[in-house]
Each structure stands twice: as structure tokens, then as C-alpha cells.
Amino acid sequence: MSEQHINYQRVAKAINYLADRQLDQPSLADLASYVGLSEFHMQRMFAEWAGISPKQFLQFLTKERAKQQLRSNSVLDTALICGLSGSSRLHDLLIKTECMTPGEYRSLGAGLQITYGVKSSPFGFCLVAQTQRGVCKIAFFDLASDEASVVQELQQEWPAAALARDQSAVDPVFVQMFSTAAVNKAPLRVLLKGSEFQLKVWEALLAIPDGGVCSYQQLAGAMGLGSSVRAVASAIARNNIAYLIPCHRVIRSTGEFSQYRWGSARKQAILVHEAGRIAGEVIGE
Known part of the structure; x- marks a missing residue:
């Protein structure tokens, strides 16, 4: 299994964790512990893969953000x-x-x-x-x-x-x-x-x-x-x-990501990946 594939699985796990606990706004330490990485490696891997940090992901792909786009x-x-x-x-x-x-x-x-x-x-x-x-x-x-x-x-x-x-x-x-x-x-x-x-x-x-x-x-x-x-x-x-x-x-009109033929976690991962390409224009407004 390639390093890219392993990193995707880790990021998908991180995305699921953050999405499930977005109201609690978990810390980087919480996320790193859940995925099984150090805080440094968790931050670097997520940013390299998605183009945004875990904190920015929480800001960008919350239900309210999705509802604003809708x-x-x-x-x-x-x-x-x-x-x-x-x-x-x-x-x-x-x-x-x-x-x-x-x-x-x-x-x-x-x-x-x-x-x-x-x-x-x-x-x-x-x-x-x-x-x-x-x-x-x-x-x-x-x-x-x-x-x-x-x-x-x-x-x-x-x-x-x-x-x-x-x-x-x-x-x-x-x-x-x-x-x-x-x-x-x-x-x-x-x-x-x-x-x-x-x-x-x-x-x-x-x-x-x-x-x-x-x-x-x-x-x-x-x-x-x-x-x-x-x-x-x-x-x-x-x-x-x-x-x-x-x-x-x-x-969904509620902002929920709902089901996806190839997995709801993957659906969120693709949206995060796309968001990373435009994050510089959107995050920090």
C-alpha cells in the first residue's frame, strides 16, 4: 500500500473525527491522539494533503458554512x-x-x-x-x-x-x-x-x-x-x-453531506481537497 493511500486513510479518519465532533471544536492534540500521530505530523500531513489546517477545516466545512453556500x-x-x-x-x-x-x-x-x-x-x-x-x-x-x-x-x-x-x-x-x-x-x-x-x-x-x-x-x-x-x-x-x-x-438542504456511492468520508475528503485550493481566498475574510 502506497504512502499516499495510507495518508488518505489517516486524513479520512481525521475528517470523520472532526465532522462528528465539530460542535466540541476538538484540539489538534485530541485529533493527533485519535489518529495515532504526533501533533507535528498530524498538522503537517493534513495541511500537505488538504491545503488547509485541521482548524481551518473546522471553520470551512461546518454545517453552517455549507448552509451559507447553499x-x-x-x-x-x-x-x-x-x-x-x-x-x-x-x-x-x-x-x-x-x-x-x-x-x-x-x-x-x-x-x-x-x-x-x-x-x-x-x-x-x-x-x-x-x-x-x-x-x-x-x-x-x-x-x-x-x-x-x-x-x-x-x-x-x-x-x-x-x-x-x-x-x-x-x-x-x-x-x-x-x-x-x-x-x-x-x-x-x-x-x-x-x-x-x-x-x-x-x-x-x-x-x-x-x-x-x-x-x-x-x-x-x-x-x-x-x-x-x-x-x-x-x-x-x-x-x-x-x-x-x-x-x-x-x-442535503440542511447542510448534511448525506450518502455517497463511494463512502461519505470520501465525499467529505474530496470537498476538503477542493476547498484547500480556494482556501486562501475564503478563509480569513
Whole structure:
């Protein structure tokens, strides 16, 4: 297991601890003791991983902070109306979506060659699968022994496709997604397979600005589907492309982070990671 993966597990443990005890405002000493590190190493590791300190995390991702962000959904409305997706580094990669045709959708991937690979990422182990037309699955998991079940899930999603493990073929996608030194500005394509309604919801997720969150109600309302909040939430839960299609940015209207297909702790970790990139502009205002 790589050092990066071990550090992610420690940070995830720290995030859960701080989130569960945010009203008590635990000290760095309390946190370090819980995770099993010295105060010095706890502070340094958290800051290096997230870009902000544990104390700043408490200030930034409290329920009240999330609720404040949810009050200003005009940014999301504007982005959806204009077809924009914010100015994050992730979306500077020019994510372009391509959708399966109804006939291709019914064929269950017949004739498709899917290559996949697995690497450690800032958020645990990550499987990336792609076709010649784009990335068709991204999934996170915690234990190396879980890889087989994730690959099986991929095959179930594309039962008629041919799967082949080819790490070198998908390595460029990992670099574009997770390396701050990535210089490849070519569009990163994703291939979406779902109903017309699901595709509409997944493409709308791309409009949520980096570092921001919205509620299920806000997303549905901005799409003109205010009476279909439950259906929108169901479509979000069926998203197969983690991180690039940012379903992690949708939370409950109460400010609760709620469930996430790849784990609620991971959802918070991704939001913390994104918050760290803009913390210099927000924290200390």
C-alpha cells in the first residue's frame, strides 16, 4: 500500500473525527491522539494533503458554512443557463461528454473494447476504465482486495463489452485528474450511458462551481425539474464516473453531506481537497 493511500486513510479518519465532533471544536492534540500521530505530523500531513489546517477545516466545512453556500444558488443558476462549469483546475481540462445512442445503450456495450487500470489516488484506490470514445467509469475503493468486485461491477455495467487491464493506456487519465503538474490540455472525454433523464442530470452536475455545493432541491430547480427532486437524487446516485462528474458536490438542504456511492468520508475528503485550493481566498475574510 502506497504512502499516499495510507495518508488518505489517516486524513479520512481525521475528517470523520472532526465532522462528528465539530460542535466540541476538538484540539489538534485530541485529533493527533485519535489518529495515532504526533501533533507535528498530524498538522503537517493534513495541511500537505488538504491545503488547509485541521482548524481551518473546522471553520470551512461546518454545517453552517455549507448552509451559507447553499443560500447563494444564483451561481449555479447562472452557470447552468450559460452552459458554464466554473473555473476549477479540473474543468480547465475541458471535460467533454459523449452519450451512447439509444441503440448502443440497448446493446449493452457489444463491440466495445474497455481498458482499465487501478492506482492509488488522493482518495484511496481508484479504478479508471475507458473506451476509444472516452472514460466510462471511475470508482474509488479502500482495500486492494476489493478490486475484483469493482471490476465485476464494471463488467455488469457493460456486460457485452470486452474488458482488458492495461495500466499504461489509462495512466494519462490519472495524471490529468490528480497531478498538479499535469500540462496536457487536451479535452478529457467521458462516455455516458444512461437514460435521457440521467444524462441530463449528470451533465448538469458539471455546472456546479469548484469548491461549491448545492442541494438536491437547488439542482432540480435550476434544471426546471423542481417537482422531481427524488428522481434527480436517484439519477445522481447512479453516476458511474466519480470525481469528474462531481456528484460529491450535492448535499442535503440542511447542510448534511448525506450518502455517497463511494463512502461519505470520501465525499467529505474530496470537498476538503477542493476547498484547500480556494482556501486562501475564503478563509480569513
